[in-house]
Amino acid sequence: MIPEISHLLTILAAGLFLFSFLVILSSNALSSTDSIIRLSLNCFNAATIFLIFAFILYVYLAVMDDFSVKYIAMHSNSDLPIFYKISSIWSSHEGSMFLWILFLSMWLWLFVNRLDTQSNLFRYVIFFSAMVLLFFLLFLLVTSSPFERILPLAPINGGDINPVLQDPALVIHPPMLYLGYVGFAVPFVYICAYLADGEFRQGWETIIQKWSLYAWAFLTLGIGLGSWWAYYELGWGGYWFWDPVENVALMPWLAATAFTHSIHASTKSGVLKSWTLFLGLSVFILSLFGAFIVRSGIIDSVHSFANDPQRGLTLLLITGVIALISFGLFSFRSTKIVNSRLVVSGSKESFLSMNNILMITSIFSVFLGVIYPLITQYFYSTKVSIGPPYYNTIFAPLIFIAACFIALSVESKWQRKWKLTETLSKLGIPILISCFLTFIVQSLHQYSVSLIQMIGLFSGIFIISIYAFKLLMNSVNREFINWSSAVSHLGFGLLLFSIAGNSIFSYEKNLKLNLNEEYISEELEISFDDLSLQDESNHQRIIAQINMKIHDKIISFSPEKRKYFTRGQVTSETDIEATFLRDIYINIGEQLDDGSWTFRVQFNYLIKWIWFSVLLMILGILIRSRVMV
Amino acid sequence: MKSKIRYIFLLVPISIIVFFAYVISQSQNEASQPLNLQLPEFQLQTLDDKTLSEKDISSGTYLINVWASWCITCRVEHPFLIDLKDKGVPIIGLNYKDNKDDAINWLKNFKSPYEISIHDFYGTLALDLGVTGAPETYLLKDGIIVRRHIGELNIEKWRQDFEEFF
Numbered sequence: 170m171i172p173e174i175s176h177l178l179t180i181l182a183a184g185l186f187l188f189s190f191l192v193i194l195s196s197n198a199l200s201s202t203d204s205i206i207r208l209s210l211n212c213f214n215a216a217t218i219f220l221i222f223a224f225i226l227y228v229y230l231a232v233m234d235d236f237s238v239k240y241i242a243m244h245s246n247s248d249l250p251i252f253y254k255i256s257s258i259w260s261s262h263e264g265s266m267f268l269w270i271l272f273l274s275m276w277l278w279l280f281v282n283r284l285d286t287q288s289n290l291f292r293y294v295i296f297f298s299a300m301v302l303l304f305f306l307l308f309l310l311v312t313s314s315p316f317e318r319i320l321p322l323a324p325i326n327g328g329d330i331n332p333v334l335q336d337p338a339l340v341i342h343p344p345m346l347y348l349g350y351v352g353f354a355v356p357f358v359y360i361c362a363y364l365a366d367g368e369f370r371q372g373w374e375t376i377i378q379k380w381s382l383y384a385w386a387f388l389t390l391g392i393g394l395g396s397w398w399a400y401y402e403l404g405w406g407g408y409w410f411w412d413p414v415e416n417v418a419l420m421p422w423l424a425a426t427a428f429t430h431s432i433h434a435s436t437k438s439g440v441l442k443s444w445t446l447f448l449g450l451s452v453f454i455l456s457l458f459g460a461f462i463v464r465s466g467i468i469d470s471v472h473s474f475a476n477d478p479q480r481g482l483t484l485l486l487i488t489g490v491i492a493l494i495s496f497g498l499f500s501f502r503s504t505k506i507v508n509s510r511l512v513v514s515g516s517k518e519s520f521l522s523m524n525n526i527l528m529i530t531s532i533f534s535v536f537l538g539v540i541y542p543l544i545t546q547y548f549y550s551t552k553v554s555i556g557p558p559y560y561n562t563i564f565a566p567l568i569f570i571a572a573c574f575i576a577l578s579v580e581s582k583w584q585r586k587w588k589l590t591e592t593l594s595k596l597g598i599p600i601l602i603s604c605f606l607t608f609i610v611q612s613l614h615q616y617s618v619s620l621i622q623m624i625g626l627f628s629g630i631f632i633i634s635i636y637a638f639k640l641l642m643n644s645v646n647r648e649f650i651n652w653s654s655a656v657s658h659l660g661f662g663l664l665l666f667s668i669a670g671n672s673i674f675s676y677e678k679n680l681k682l683n684l685n686e687e688y689i690s691e692e693l694e695i696s697f698d699d700l701s702l703q704d705e706s707n708h709q710r711i712i713a714q715i716n717m718k719i720h721d722k723i724i725s726f727s728p729e730k731r732k733y734f735t736r737g738q739v740t741s742e743t744d745i746e747a748t749f750l751r752d753i754y755i756n757i758g759e760q761l762d763d764g765s766w767t768f769r770v771q772f773n774y775l776i777k778w779i780w781f782s783v784l785l786m787i788l789g790i791l792i793r794s795r796v797m798v
Numbered sequence: 799m800k801s802k803i804r805y806i807f808l809l810v811p812i813s814i815i816v817f818f819a820y821v822i823s824q825s826q827n828e829a830s831q832p833l834n835l836q837l838p839e840f841q842l843q844t845l846d847d848k849t850l851s852e853k854d855i856s857s858g859t860y861l862i863n864v865w866a867s868w869c870i871t872c873r874v875e876h877p878f879l880i881d882l883k884d885k886g887v888p889i890i891g892l893n894y895k896d897n898k899d900d901a902i903n904w905l906k907n908f909k910s911p912y913e914i915s916i917h918d919f920y921g922t923l924a925l926d927l928g929v930t931g932a933p934e935t936y937l938l939k940d941g942i943i944v945r946r947h948i949g950e951l952n953i954e955k956w957r958q959d960f961e962e963f964f
Contacts, residue, residue, distance in 0.1 A: 447807075454811075467821055478822050485822065489815040496811055500804035543821050679903055741907075758907040767906040 171226055172238050176316035178223035182274075183306040185216035190299035193292050206286060209295050216302075217278040224271045227315070231258050236324045240264055240315040247326050248707045249335075256340040262464055262480075263315035265343060269460070270305050272344075273351040277302065280355045280380065289370075293362030301354060304487045312480045338398035342391060346418065349388025350456040353425060355380040357453035357495065360446050364498040369506055374436040374445065381432060381449070382794040385425050386787045392418050393783035400776065401745065408779060411560050413468040416539050417459035420532050424452040427528035429790070434521045438583050439510045441518065443503050444525050450495045455532070457488040468539070515587035520578035527571050534563040565621040568665060572628035575658060576635050595642075599634035606630050610673065622673050629666030633659060653796060657789025660782045667778035674751075674774035683765040694718040697766070708733045713757050713766065715744075728757040728768070752776050835943040838926035845893060845902055845915045856941040859963050861889045863912070863951070864924060866896040867904035869932040875950045879911035882956070887964055891915030894924050894932050937963060 189212035196205040231254050236242035244264070245257040258264040277298040284291055309315075356377040363373050395415075400408045409415060428448035435445045462468055465481025512518045538555045576599070580592045607627045611618050618626075636659050643650045680688050682697040689695075699714035708731045715726040729742040746753045751774040758767030841851040863879060865872040879889060891912035893901045898917055905915070918924050927936065927943075937945035937960055945959050 461818070465822065467818070481822050482819070485815060485818050489811065492811040492815075493808065496807045500807040504804065540817070543817075547821055547824050756907065758903075759905075759909050761906070767903075769903075769907060 171230055172235065172316050172318060175223045175226040175230070176314075178219045178226070179306065179316070180310060182216040182219040182223065183303060183310060185212045185219065186299045186303040186306065189213045189216065190296060190303055193296040193299070196292070203286075206292050206295070209292070209299070210281065210286065213281060213295055213299060214278065216299075217274045220271055220274050220306075224267065227258065227264075227267065228255055231255055236326070237318050238315075239317040239319050242319060242324050246707070252337075252340055253335055256334075258315075259343045260334045260339065263309075263313045265347075266305075266309050266313055266464070267315050268344065269347045269351060270302070270309055272347050273305065273354055274302050276348075276352050276355055276380075276384075277358065280358075284376075289368060290359070290362040290366050290373075293365045294358050297358040297361045297365075298354075301358065301491060304491065308483055308487055312483050336398065338394060342394040342398055344391075345387055345394055346391030349384055349386075349391045349425075350421065350459070352380065352384025352387055353421065353449075353452040353456060355384065356428070356449040360449045361495050361498060364446065364495075364502040367502055367505070371439075374432050377449070378429075378432050378436060379794050381425070381429055382790050385429055386790050386794075388418075388422055388425060389783060389787050389790075392422060393780065393787075397780055401743075408776065411538070411555075411557050413539055414459075414463050416535050417455075417462045420535050421452050421455040421459060423528050423532045423535070424448055424455050427525050428452055430521050430524050434518050438518055440508050440512050441522055441525070442506050442508050444522065446503060446506070447499060448525065450499060451532075454488070454492045454495065457484075457491060461485055461488050462539070468543070510584065513584055513586055515581065516585055517578050517581045517583045520574045520581060523574045524571065524578075527567055527574070531564065531567050534567075535560070538563075561621050565624040568628050569624045572631050572665075575632055579635055579639055579658075595638075596635070599631060599638050602634045603627050603630040618673055622669050625665055625669030626673070629662050629664070629669055632662030633666060636662065653789050653793035655789070656792060657786045660785025660787075660789060663778060663782035663785060667775040667782060670775040671773060671779065675772055677769060677771040680768045680770060681761065681765050682768060683763075686765070692719065695768075695770070697768075700766075705731075711757070713768075715755060715768070717746075717753070717770075719753075724753070726753075726755045728755045730757055747777060749777070750774060833943050833946055837938060837941050837943060838923065840923040840926065842916050842918055842923060845891075845898065845905070845917050848914070850914065850916055852941070855890065855938065858888070858940070860913075860938045861887060861960070862892055862927075862936040862938055862943075863889050864892045864894050864927075864929050864932050864934040864936075866894045866932045867900040872933045873908070875933050875952075876908055876911065878952055878956075880909060883911040885964075888913050890938075892924060892927075892929075893917050894929065895919065895921050935960075939963060 189209040192205060192209040192212065196202075196209075230238055231241050231245055232251060234241075234245065234247045234254070236245075236247075240261070240263050241257070244260050245254050249257065259268045281291075281294055281298060284294060359373070359377045363369070392415075395418075396408045399410070428445065428451075431441050431445040431448050434441045461481065461484040464484055465478065467478075467481060512522060538559055541555055576596055577587070577592065580595050581587045604627070607623055607630065610626060611623060636655050640650060640655055642648075680695065682688060682695070684697055684700055687694060687696040694717070696716050697713065698716055701712050701714075703710045703712065711730045711732075712727050713729070715728065717724050717726065724746050726744040726746065728744040731740050731742060733740070741756050741758075743754055743756045745755075751772055754771040754773055756769040756771075758769060760766050837852050837856070839852050841849060844850050861882070865875075883889060889912050891910075891914070893915050896917075896919070898919070901915070901917065905912075916923065921929070928946075933950060935945075935947045935951045936943050944963070947955055947959065951960075
């Protein structure tokens with residue numbers, strides 16, 4: 170009964186969004202009155218509340234192990250701890266789509282209820298919000314219903330959540346990411362409304378700026394968590410793989426980053442308005458594009474859901490319609506947008522506009538990397554794999570140019586031409602510091618440093634030193650410090666520095682050891698001391714005991730292998746000794762025929778700095794949104 | 799904005815949509831391909847330094863799975879291949895354009911689902927087979943290739959196209 174109620178509530182929500190949409194559509198012809206707008210707002214609110222209840226009921230079903238629901242039966246299990254039962258909802262396509270739509274409706278719900286109902290744009294905002302929600306609810310109900318039941322005989326125990334996904338990170342990584350993706354629906358519907366209205370009043374940027382910052386923070390956190398999860402829990406030995414799904418998350422992130430910069434310039438000095446509108450639309454469209462790529466299964470990826478071309482076609486259709494409506498509005502209406510000022514060359518705005526161009530270039534490069542294998546596959550019948558070499562080569566020069574423009578923009582002023590000598594004199598010290606440090610690393614002979622790594626290292630140190638120098642000078646001179654910008658850009662510089670440093674300094678060793686055997690080399694000694702077996706509720710664990718002597722310090726490790734009963738899947742749990750500078754990362758491999766075991770030992774430098782830098786960037790953005798209250 | 803430039807904002811999304819619609823329609827067509835091809839002649843080293851030729855596998859039913867250590871999807875596919883191996887399905891690995899040490903390490907780290915793995919460094923056998931990338935799976939019955947699947951093999955594909963042969 171409860172599954173049906175949840176299903177019914179979802180259908181009702183779709184009906185109410187449709188009604189809300191139609192009310193506005195018809196009211197335009199009749200000249201809309203206050204009561205009509207009220208009516209559609211009430212429908213919109215009721216629909217969201219229905220959807221929230223439907224989801225709560227669905228969570229209840231998952232917690233109570235109602236395996237008559239096919240989706241829950243396939244992805245959850247009665248042995249699972251309760252939070253995995255809940256997170257199993259978003260461990261596959263149907264349920265995660267449900268969550269995605271729930272978040273979408275909640276963001277838009279919060280947004281429309283804070284808007285002034287008297288505003289001209291209000292009805293358009295409701296109109297576009299209801300439209301987007303309606304499309305996706307129909308998609309959920311028609312092609313990917315999570316409410317299907319197995320009747321009359323329900324399985325007793327259920328299938329199982331994929332063991333890789335039995336991890337606290339799953340509980341939080343997808344929700345954060347979705348909150349980020351769909352959060353950009355707020356600027357999207359507002360910009361659509363603004364363009365549709367066509368009166369182009371001033372001051373629209375401030376209404377959506379804060380929302381965009383929050384969405385950016387969620388998106389960044391979501392991507393960061395995914396990366397952290399791959400490294401610490403999945404034992405993939407790295408933090409970023411240029412996997413197609415990572416790339417389609419990166420594209421909206423780059424667009425969102427450009428958008429938050431561009432909207433800042435628009436608010437501050439009334440320039441780059443078309444850019445801001447265009448980027449605001451692009452972020453959400455790219456998020457939808459990402460959803461299409463992941464959920465259609467046309468590109469093989471670690472994150473792929475089951476391949477279903479029909480579903481892919483429907484999603485493509487929805488994304489296409491939304492993209493054409495919004496970009497159509499943009500291309501026909503934006504001719505009338507007048508910037509209140511012109512961009513002065515050499516001013517802060519001019520460098521921010523360069524930032525937009527660089528971001529669009531990098532989005533396009535990533536996009537090309539994603540679709541190039543498809544182009545060759547379908548037009549030339551050969552399949553190519555585009556990996557890190559492509560992206561590293563593309564990004565290194567872009568990042569270098571970006572670093573230069575960041576440097577110039579820090580020392581430039583709004584609406585005023587720069588003074589060449591003054592700017593250069595301020596940049597002198599940071600340039601010297603970064604050249605010097607890069608040179609030192611380069612001359613450490615035990616590491617071979619490629620040009621790309623050098624560019625990354627230099628750009629990172631350069632950005633850090635610019636901001637550090639600026640902070641120092643401004644606090645000595647008691648001048649204004651833009652903490653938000655300083656903190657987030659320090660974070661960005663640190664990110665580049667740690668990525669470059671990580672790729673330069675890290676190394677790994679593959680060992681084959683018998684029990685009680687020792688491996689001895691110049692810098693370290695490793696001994697394999699014990700192996701034990703343990704049974705858990707749904708898996709069996711093999712735990713190795715490894716002791717490592719490095720720099721006269723003894724560290725013990727206990728990497729594990731787990732065999733899950735329900736699916737027979739085997740996973741590796743790495744053991745990590747994390748210090749300030751580096752992680753030592755041990756992975757247990759297979760037992761060989763002669764009884765010995767293989768181990769992979771990695772020395773990963775500056776990994777923790779990467780997570781820290783991501784947090785710094787988010788902190789910077791949160792400072793900004795506090796300032797704006 | 800110049801009036802002609804504005805059309806770019808429509809043309810770009812439209813061409814992207816058309817492209818992906820084409821890709822999806824193509825991928826529907828190639829979902830399952832019954833084939834009837836002779837296994838090409840070859841003589842290659844395996845990862846454990848034996849020599850294998852087409853004559854060694856000319857009788858019996860095998861899966862040939864194209865994989866590589868650089869292939870992320872192969873890792874996704876891996877647990878399912880292990881399931882198949884445990885069910886007694888003989889799988890021959892075709893290690894495609896891969897560094898030999900990396901390949902051996904990969905098998906050690908993740909457990910090998912393969913009876914034997916051919917090391918096709920230059921992709922010669924793969925070229926003869928018409929491999930487009932990794933992973934790919936072929937069904938070989940008495941020296942004849944009767945099925946081919948591009949991309950990750952999973953339980954649905956297996957039931958649909960392969961299971962009947964075992």
